[in-house]
Amino acid sequence: MTSRAENGSQRRIVVGVDGSPPSKAALSWAVEQGRRTGAVVEAVIAWEIPATYGYPVPVSDVNWEQLAKQAVSDAVADVADDAAPGKISCKVVEGNAAQVLLDESADADLLVVGNRGHSGFVEALLGSTSQHCVQHATCPVVIVGDSVSSHLS
Amino acid sequence: MAQQACTGRILVGVDGSQASAAAVRWAAAEARLRGMRLHVVHARDRHATDQAPYAPPSPGQFAAGPAAERAALKAAMREAAASAGRPPVHFELVDGPPVRVLLERAPGAAMLVLGSTRSARLADAPVGKPRAPLGPVARDCLRAAPCPVVIVAEPGVRPEVEPVGTG
Numbered sequence: 657m658t659s660r661a662e663n664g665s666q667r668r669i670v671v672g673v674d675g676s677p678p679s680k681a682a683l684s685w686a687v688e689q690g691r692r693t694g695a696v697v698e699a700v701i702a703w704e705i706p707a708t709y710g711y712p713v714p715v716s717d718v719n720w721e722q723l724a725k726q727a728v729s730d731a732v733a734d735v736a737d738d739a740a741p742g743k744i745s746c747k748v749v750e751g752n753a754a755q756v757l758l759d760e761s762a763d764a765d766l767l768v769v770g771n772r773g774h775s776g777f778v779e780a781l782l783g784s785t786s787q788h789c790v791q792h793a794t795c796p797v798v799i800v801g802d803s804v805s806s807h808l809s
Numbered sequence: 810m811a812q813q814a815c816t817g818r819i820l821v822g823v824d825g826s827q828a829s830a831a832a833v834r835w836a837a838a839e840a841r842l843r844g845m846r847l848h849v850v851h852a853r854d855r856h857a858t859d860q861a862p863y864a865p866p867s868p869g870q871f872a873a874g875p876a877a878e879r880a881a882l883k884a885a886m887r888e889a890a891a892s893a894g895r896p897p898v899h900f901e902l903v904d905g906p907p908v909r910v911l912l913e914r915a916p917g918a919a920m921l922v923l924g925s926t927r928s929a930r931l932a933d934a935p936v937g938k939p940r941a942p943l944g945p946v947a948r949d950c951l952r953a954a955p956c957p958v959v960i961v962a963e964p965g966v967r968p969e970v971e972p973v974g975t976g
Binding site for chain 1: 835842843920925951954957958959960961962
């Protein structure tokens with residue numbers, strides 16, 4: 657954990673963003689943390705073509721990657737107005753959200769996720785993505801709820 | 810309670826495991842970075858036995874308890890003392906259910922840091938049953954904590970390779 661910072665490489669914070677309020681809270685927490693620790697913040701959004709059941713739904717006119725790109729840049733614009741913009745990079749990756757975040761955070765110092773994204777049951781404890789991240793990540797995982805943003809100083 | 814939120818503090822729950830030692834280490838580094846105090850809490854649940862809550866404690870019931878509690882807290886103290894820079898640390902040993910004890914102390918904390926033992930998360934889960942992502946304490950803290958919760962994994966354990974299902 658700390659060895660990555662000690663061996664001189666740049667500290668990295670990976671944050672999962674899907675445009676949902678908890679993910680924006682996670683992003684602003686990560687930006688604040690990056691400012692404190694001098695780490696670069698990498699906002700990662702994953703997209704995949706939604707699974708359909710039965711008859712395939714024609715969705716060829718939807719550019720999922722473009723939507724994802726839009727969502728992450730909107731979130732960064734929302735959150736990072738007062739942050740140094742150069743410190744936040746956006747990354748759009750095709751794949752399962754949890755797997756993408758785990759891959760991206762493999763050599764990061766911290767992985768930050770919102771407690772629930774767009775999918776999942778309202779009453780579910782953690783979103784499935786957060787759950788997988790907590791379970792499998794090699795770095796510490798920070799789970800930020802959307803109630804937390806008001807606690808930020 | 811005696812905590813003031815003014816200088817900021819980082820709350821850590823410890824249970825004496827390797828994972829909670831890693832949590833203390835991480836939290837100590839974080840506290841130093843932020844110029845905050847470290848608040849290390851170990852809750853011992855006297856009712857976490859198989860006895861009825863109204864049963865009077867038998868003489869030998871907690872014989873192993875205090876020694877284990879002291880060892881747990883001592884280990885946490887060692888971790889905190891070994892961390893360079895030494896942020897101010899406040900140790901607390903509390904009687905009560907860990908979740909309640911931690912959540913009572915969470916308001917005003919910058920974050921709540923908990924360790925997560927990987928074996929408890931993955932290996933012990935019965936095959937075919939949905940695996941609990943975390944222990945019960947971390948799980949309930951995640952649900953109710955008013956601050957961000959940091960889960961620090963036990964060090965030195967490579968994650969098990971497991972395909973992530975979609976959905």
